[in-house]
Amino acid sequence: MDFASSNINKYNEINHLVSARKNSFEVTFRMMELKEIQSDSLLEVAENKVLQAFRINKKEIFVEDDGLFIEALKDFPGVYSSYVNKTIGNVGILDLLGNKVNRNASFKSIIAFHDGNKIELFTGEIKGKIGFELTTGGWGFDPIFIPENSDLTFGQMDMKTKNQISHRKVALDRFLKWYQSQG
Template sequence: MLELVFATNNAHKLEEVQQVVGDRFKIRSLADINCQDDIPETGDTFEENAKQKTDYLVNKYGLYSFGDDSGLEVEALDNAPGVYSARYSGSRDMEKNIDLVLESLGDNPNRKARFRTVISLFLNEQQHFFDGTIEGYIIEERRGEGGFGYDPIFIPDGYDKTFAEMSANEKNQISHRAIAVRKLADFLND
């Protein structure tokens, strides 16, 4: 069984990825390899940040690895928060980040948004990228108790509930990360 290190300690992300790939691959976290380092994310794009993570693991540990960078892009905010989604308000407090998105949008009728994920995989001395996008819109107030991040204010197109109102299984069928992870899994299976 192929083992890959996912450059994260985010339990939610790890769980999402493992659910999508099932038991075909063993996914290990940073904690599993005793990596407590704060891996840099200084790029201006999702691709750059994802690649920084895999490069870091390859250079320091020599392990096959993949990393992702994800974020919310709101059309009326010039695609902000984008790569700064986790620290949009200047902190990693998601409640403050959500508040800032809602405050910045105000009563703007254009609520179009998308979640994007880019995964960088380093395998057999080669770098590969896989992306996933889910289109939707931002609602005016939080709904739901599940999910994480901006899930309580994002409704995907074709649905009437936020990601935070969906079960983990329901979200994992359509999420941006699931789309990118399925592309990664398909590539690995080939």
């Protein structure tokens, strides 16, 4: 099955998750720069991306879109996470939060699949908080996001540990369960 993204890190995590499953299948990475529509909905963004990917690929394909939602910032950056990461980055997020006590956050992931006939959407979410300082490791917002029941950021975890609990794992597990049930 083909996975479309311009982010090799997403592919590596997804490939690692798929490979770890019994009776799984191979995921082929399709490097694609997909335009991200302006929307307040991750579902709409993911659906639009999978439509673009299918038009290019012309066979079944899936994409993943995600966002970091910070409670004290009224769920910012949310659907704008990629842009915010590229512009102000983790240091900018820490600056925006300053010394705020409420650092609750969640990571949300949407997997969108298109087979030419229909689009299926699968969600995953993990709650946690934003740390007070930047750690090393990981990519994206991994160095500042601490999942519930952990003292480590995603960045401080190795891929295997992160992939046991991540928002992407939850969404991918739902997708793969559905996909394998389709025969």
